[in-house]
Amino acid sequence: MKLTARHWMLLAAAGSAALMIGALAFQHIGGMAPCKLCIWQRWPHVAAMAVGALALLAILPQRLLAGLGTIAALTTAGVGLYHTGVERGWWEGPASCSSTGVAGQSTEDLFAQIMSAPLVRCDEVPWEMLGLSMASWNAVASLCLAGLWLMAWTRAA
Numbered sequence: 001m002k003l004t005a006r007h008w009m010l011l012a013a014a015g016s017a018a019l020m021i022g023a024l025a026f027q028h029i030g031g032m033a034p035c036k037l038c039i040w041q042r043w044p045h046v047a048a049m050a051v052g053a054l055a056l057l058a059i060l061p062q063r064l065l066a067g068l069g070t071i072a073a074l075t076t077a078g079v080g081l082y083h084t085g086v087e088r089g090w091w092e093g094p095a096s097c098s099s100t101g102v103a104g105q106s107t108e109d110l111f112a113q114i115m116s117a118p119l120v121r122c123d124e125v126p127w128e129m130l131g132l133s134m135a136s137w138n139a140v141a142s143l144c145l146a147g148l149w150l151m152a153w154t155r156a157a
Contacts, residue, residue: 006055008152012069013052015145016045019138026134032127035120036094037083041138043078048145062156066149068083073146080139086122091092093122 003011023042026032034042051069054060086093127135132140 001156003151005066005152005155006058008148008155009055009062009066009069010052012145012148012152013049013055014075015141015148016052016073018050019080019141020045020049023134023138026127030127033120035122037086037122037135039119041076041079041083041135044072044079046144047070048076048149055127063153065155066153069149070146070153073142073149077139077142077146080135083122083135084133084139087125087135089123 020042023034023038024130028036037097048069051072055062055065083093127134129137
C-alpha cells in the first residue's frame, strides 16, 4: 500500500501524541516535574497534533498542513537541542522561571505555595538513556517526525 500525504501526516501527528503521552507519564506517574524548557518543547507537539486533526478534516491544502507540521517538529527539535546544550553546560539557559502570579493571595498562602513547589532546574538531567537526556531524545525523535512531515509534503498535491 502506498502511503498518501494524509497517512504521513497522521503518522507524524501520532508520533507527537506518543511523545506527549510519554512526557506526561514521566510527569504524573514518574513524579518528574517539567522545567520551563520541557514545557516549551511540548507546545510544538500540541501544534503538530492539531495539524494532524486538520489533516483528518481535509479543509486546508495538504502542502500547507505538511509545512506547518514540519515547522512544529523542527521547532520542538530546536528547543530540545537548546535544552540539551543547557544541560551539558554548553551555554546558559533562561535566567527566570515562570510563575502563576500572586494577586489576591495572602502572605501565608504565597509562602506555602513557594515552599511546596518542586525545584526544577533546566541545567540538570533528571533521566537519561544511552547517554541522552529526555531533551536530547525529544530532539532526535522530533527530527525523525520532521522527516515524516516532509514525506507528507512531497506526497501532497
